[in-house]
Amino acid sequence: MSKKRKERKEPEALPALAQRAGHGRRTVLFTCLSLALITWLVFGQTIRHGFVNYDDPSYVYENSRISGGLTLSNLAFAFTQSHARNWHPVTTISHLLDCELFGLWPGGHHLTNVLLHSAVVVLLFLLLLQMTEALWRSAFVAALFAIHPLRVESVAWIAERKDVMSGLFFVLTGIRARATIEALAWPTATGFALDGAERLSE
Secondary structure, eight states, rough: OOOHHTOOHHHHOOHHHHTTTTOOOOHHHHHHHHHHHHEEEEEEEEGGGOOOOOHIIIIIOOOOOHHHHHHHHHHHHHSSSSOOOOHHHHHHHHHHHHHHHHHOOHHHHHHHHHHHEEEEEEEEHHHHHHHHHHHHHHHHHHHHHHHHHHHHHHOOOOOHHHHHHHHHHHHHHHHHHHHHHHHTOOOOHHHHHHHHHHHHHH
């Protein structure tokens, strides 16, 4: 193995990222928690909401495949058949998992959307911090994304899970791509897998 390959950088852990950006680890962690809290203050109330009668029936509660939960047959269905006139197997599997865990309790399905969106918000902040080393500007952009009115449809509407899932894998792909560029390395299988998952989510 060449010396250059041995010296290839690995993706930065949170403490190293915080130190390089000139901020303490606690400050970065506090910012991540604050962003998650803001997201929950706005969207956490959706857990008390029900299904809506537009697309939610065909996506979840009137779809016998989805309401049947995680089975080998339903997993095969996710990859071989369209779901509510869309082929997005990763998103379909997330709905199957929800029905396996929560049945047809809408609060559980809303909970998944809020958790996914919270993860996207925090990861977006970390990606921007990694790219710019500007903590407060990165936090502001992530907070704006978290509670922007355009996010309401994606988070509060169960049938729009595909948008939240796509956003998650998009940001993860960006984080992986950034690490690959800094390491001066060829794209890895992880990067290709994340990009593929993003495409299979919507």
